[in-house]
Amino acid sequence: MSTRAQSESIGIILLTAVVVVTVGTAGSIVLADVGGEETTRADLSVEIADEGVSVAHNGGESVAFDDLRVVVRHGNETWRPPMNGSGLLDNDSNARFDAGERWVWSQPLDTSEITVVQVFDRRTGTLLAEERRYPTVESSLTPTATPNETATATVTVTSTGTPTATPAPSETATPTDTVAPTIDTSWKSQVTADRNADEVRISSLTVSDDRSLDRVEITVKQDGSTEGTRTITSGVSGTTWSASSPVVVSLKNVKNKQYTVSVTVYDAAGNSATQTTTVQGTK
Known part of the structure; x- marks a missing residue:
């Protein structure tokens, strides 16, 4: 084989390698741009109690406290308590909400009002958790009158009393959405x-x-x-x-x-x- 033939073969091999690398790089860029909107994959849960609200991180991504927004609506009042490490039961001082941690906010919440709690990631616009508690409405029944024990047998036999209808239990009212956006x-x-x-x-x-x-x-x-x-x-x-x-x-x-x-x-x-x-x- 001549020296010139070897040079042409080497040139063809190098050119093929350049094309493969270029196509691979372009494909990586295109694939990197393909995808949906960014979301936060964190499993958070909310608990509403008479003395306040707690948020638990059950697993998934760690979220920076600066990105978290808590909105508490109670009756006609709305609070946005700052979510930071001071509210953690076990504060590790890393400025992030990690799996296994629980954050607590103390505020008396009357059970006679509708309470709605939402937790957002402001960076991605993701609703991470939502919980609501409705007031309890007790139903009441009108008691049936007890027969008069002093009535005589004659009166009982000859009377034609009209049966008294038993009142139906009152239904629990369906809460009306009055919470403003x-x-x-x-x-x-x-x-x-x-x-x-x-x-x-x-x-x-x-x-x-x-x-x-x-x-x-x-x-x-x-x-x-x-x-x-x-x-x-x-x-x-x-x-x-x-x-x-x-x-x-x-x-x-x-x-x-x-x-x-x-x-x-x-x-x-x-x-x-x-x-x-x-x-x-x-x-």
Whole structure:
């Protein structure tokens, strides 16, 4: 075999290796990009007692305390107690909620009110645990009258008394959903204007509800006059919803004045919550 033939063979082998490596690398990149939304795989459970709430980590991923959000709704009150290592029964000081740990929050919770507890991972928007406790409604029966022991035999035989109907037990009332949804206070708004569009952009918008969300409405006003509105229904369902990108509301003509931006969220039962902020126009 000649020296030139050997050089051509070696070149072909090297070229084939380069192609294989390139295709393999590209395939790895494509496969790395394929996948669904990130979720948190942690098995958490909630227990509601008269003296407060406890959250147990039964297994799965460890979650940073900074990413956890606890929402406690009790009657007309709503609490968001900070979840951190100080509430652990056995604090290992690693700033994470690990499998086998239990977190406790002390707060008297009257059994006459509906109590709903939800635990979220704010980083991934995952509802990790939910528990609810309904008030107990006792049924009552009207007692049947006891026959008069002093009645004579003659009266008993000749009387034609009408039978007394036994009252049916009262049914336990079905709780009505009166718990308003919530809006995460971390959302921001900015009014911008350029040659192509006048608009307000709302970022980091997250809403949640104890049962089911229905829609989100955004209103932009300037000096009491409505400049732009937007209603979002697509994808707004379940117990939590986060905007995957800034929400844009088109405006007519931005002026260098203050604008009032209102965000209102509705749940399936008609309950609502609103947050409002002001922002300065840039034109």
